Amino acid sequence: YLCFLKILDPHSVFYSFGDQDGFLGAPVQGIGLDSYYNSYDYLFEHKDSIMRFFNRSVNKQLGKTKATLIFYDVTNVYFETALSDLECGRQQIDFQDRLQQELELAYESGELDSSCFDDEGRLRPCPKADDFIKKIQEQKIEYLRMRGPSKEHRFDLPLASIALVINEEGIPIDFYVYAGNASEFKTMSSSIESLKQKYNVKESIVVADRGLNSAANIKMLQTNDLGFLMAQKVSNLDQKTTKAMFDPEGYVPIIRQGEEIGRFKVIKDWVKKGKVKEEDTHCTLVLTFDKKxxxxxxxxxxxxxxxxxxxxxxxxxxxxxxxxxxxxxxxxxxxxxxxxxxxxxxxxxxxxxxxxAALIYKNAPDCVEQSALPDGHLAAAYHELNQIESCFRVMKSHLGLRPMYVRNSNHIKGHILICVIALGILKLLQWKLKEARTPLSISEIVRALNSATTVPIKSANELMFLQCSRPQNIRKGLERLTQEELKAELSGRRQQPSQLEILFKTVGLVPPARLVNIKEMGRCLGVRLTAEDSIPELLKDML
Incomplete structure (x- = not known):
């Protein structure tokens, strides 16, 4: 219910609770407001198993077992509160458990010894303990809502960072939540290693923007049996490469409609240098020039x-x-x-x-050559990274990702999970529509779903449902037509199925007629409805 309400009409948990009586089938009757908030704790606790199940279901729909291209990016979201968690003294709820895990690992590795602990197992002041505390502080796991470099220029409000991983169809694979002041350079390693552990991801190519392009991250990807495709700053190129970039020799023209719109040049075995020699990586550099x-x-x-x-x-x-x-x-x-x-x-x-502009690319280690990207397709593959930016925009503008009105760190992560699942449902539905050659935008899908309204009435002691869909914006894209031209256009459209009918048919359901009884409505929706449970309790007296 919370996921679908994020799609239909995203609001706070409190608003969602008050809106429960407006849905056929009364999906959440008898559930108190506290249970809504408690469900966020449940979602946080079972986040990994929920996402695994979601991915298995998506792969069955798509007919594939793994993603060849993995798109990774980071955004942040703000909270309508004046104080950060540090200023409030509010630790993440799971911080003590994570701290204990770090203590155990440090003891097992010899980073801490028995002299660092007192009789009750607490850290005692000493140089080793001080270094350990500094390391924990650098990991930024104690506080979640913190001020940092906001991507929406809300530097006055605390933030949380969200790392999102999607497949080639733009459907989420997983997500990770970090403190608002955590560096996206440093958190990428944690996200990718967790992704590999949970989904056994290997022999895939990770696509990311230049904000995540560092020699350390590239080496980390290669160590995890992953390839990479990332933007490379042309202002940071060495003198020899810069000279090659400006040299017109070796460029391949890009022709569109008989006109050259750009060109690209491939430099094999280019060295991406790191801060230390061990981070140097040999890869393919693709230089591009675009007139636009x-x-x-x-x-x-x-x-x-x-x-x-x-x-x-x-x-x-x-x-x-x-x-x-x-x-x-x-x-x-x-x-x-x-x-x-x-x-x-x-x-x-x-x-x-x-x-x-420039891209750097390298295939996954030990990967069969057939799975590598052809040089001419590198720019096109990187261009698909726009999908993940689109995902962030959809979650923020359509699904109510921010501002967040929950403050408990577990509830924050539960809220993000609901938004990610809602995004996945919309993206999967969009993929189905595209496969059926009836593509619709996210806005059109949301508007069509919101038009699916019905009024229960009693007719001769029988419960009936009258469809009363809200009229859609029929003038969109036709604003400059005269009244006569508009009538002619709409007359042709009436012969075609509505967007709501297209949605019904795409998912294998039958659009209900204008007036149907309860049995027919259940058949159209693919569920079993009875007069007792189809109408919310608070609305029965109105019949």
Missing amino acids: RQKRDLAVLEVWKELVLKKQAQGIKVKPKRSGWACIAKTSEKVEAKIEGVDEEVLEAKRRLAGY
């Missing part, structure tokens, strides 16, 4: 230039930065100082890079 991207990049730089000059006139101070408009601001100090103008040297270097 170049036009956009140059336009952005002009906007930045105007912004810097405007802020200079206002006497605003800035700190030296490597990204955003501030990177082209010229100052005489290495700390926060007034803007002296535009750094023309930096601006010209960025103009020269406009339109260029």
